Amino acid sequence: MAEGEPEDDGSGKRPWADWIVTLTTLIAPTTFIGALLLYFGVAYTDALYEHFGIDAATLGFSTQDYALRSASALYMPAGTALTVALAGVLIYYAARALGSRNTRLPAGRRLSPYALSVCGLVLFALGLLGGLEVWDAGAMDTPLLLGGGLVLIVYGRVLALRLAGTPYPVARERIALALVAALVGLCSFWAVHAYAKQHGDDDARYLARNLWLRPAVTVDTAERLYFPPRQVRETVLPVAGPPQRFRYRYEGLRLLAEANGRMFLIPDNWAEKGGNVLVVPANNAVRVAFRSD
Structure with a gap:
């Protein structure tokens, strides 16, 4: 072995190989989550200040500001997703236990998972029609129907196999399952992007009706303002x-925002009379x- 070359630990791997794998495992999800926080924070902030006639790009918030502002827009979607996932896991293990104990199940129990898949197919069709503007779907309706329908289709298939005592996924369905997972992620x-924008607009409307929540400001200038x-x-x-x-x-006046050495001031009665910022x-x-009042 050449001088200065790291020794092999006998397992065929160099000592630093495990460190590289560990760092890659930690950094990749962290980077992805940070990108999501930034993206949803921009969507929320843009909707919030757009209500007051301000383009969020003119504010010049930092990446950290956007990430922090995304938190309030993610509590409800994250909590709902985790609750649904917990319910799904509990039902899955119950179905697996039932399938292992009962080799012959009543026809109703065998057909119920397929009914779940049929419901998922109906939801997916409604979401597809909403995306094609066949009916007036809301901003979150289309992605929720599409993603929820796909989840129910696959989940019904999984429950049917578990009740029959068969493992999932079967080899011939793995590619389809990967594509479904990608579509559900999309x-x-x-849906979360649409929720962040809706949440930002709702917060803006609430703030416009309750500007007393913002600090009152008195401004002295050398020239008259209009x-x-x-x-x-x-x-x-x-x-x-x-x-x-x-x-x-x-x-x-009230302080609406402060960023990059600039203050954005809004009149007290902006909600009734509109006007300038x-x-x-x-x-x-x-x-x-x-x-403070």
């Missing part, structure tokens, strides 16, 4: 005393005071 991704009538309170600051740079004060630099060009 539908899940599609707002639609009766949206903010403008006060001309007195000139008495030492000369001051700030001449106008604006009250009745003011963008001001977070530097000495303006004087800002915050208060």
Whole structure:
């Protein structure tokens, strides 16, 4: 063995080979999950600020900001998926135990898994028709029907085989099972993306009706700002005393967001009157005071 070459441990593998496998196993799922958090965070944030007429790209949030904002949009889908998976596992093991104890089952029990597959086929057909706009399907209806239908079809097949005491998957169905798994993953991704956008829009509507939840802001500027009538309170600051740079004060504003050295301010009564979102630099060009109600 050449000098400096790592020794073999007798198993045919070099010592660092296990470390590479371990790191690959850890890094790949972490990268994938991080990409999902970023993607869903962008979808949620874009829907949230689009309600106020702001393109999320102009905010300039960091990758960490988007990942953190995705959390609220993933609680419900993740919790629902885990609950359904737990129920499916319990039913599977019950069917396996029943199949191992009863070699001859009543006809009703033998046919019930196939009825489950038929229901899945109907759901898949409805989802396909919704995707083709044959009927007015919602943003989440199509992917949920497609993915849920495929899961029920396969699950019914699995239960039928387990009740008969036959292992699954059988060799001839493995490719089809892999394709179904890919389609279900795609539908899940599609459904969660639609849910994140819907959740962002719902949060935006709630925030617009309850802007008192955001900090109140008073802004002093050197030049007059334009707002639609009766949206903010403008006060001309007195000139008495030492000369001051700030001449106008604006009250009745709320901090909507702050990113990249900019503050996005919105009027208190935006929900009733609509209007503009003011963008001001977070530097000495303006004087800002915050208060909580």
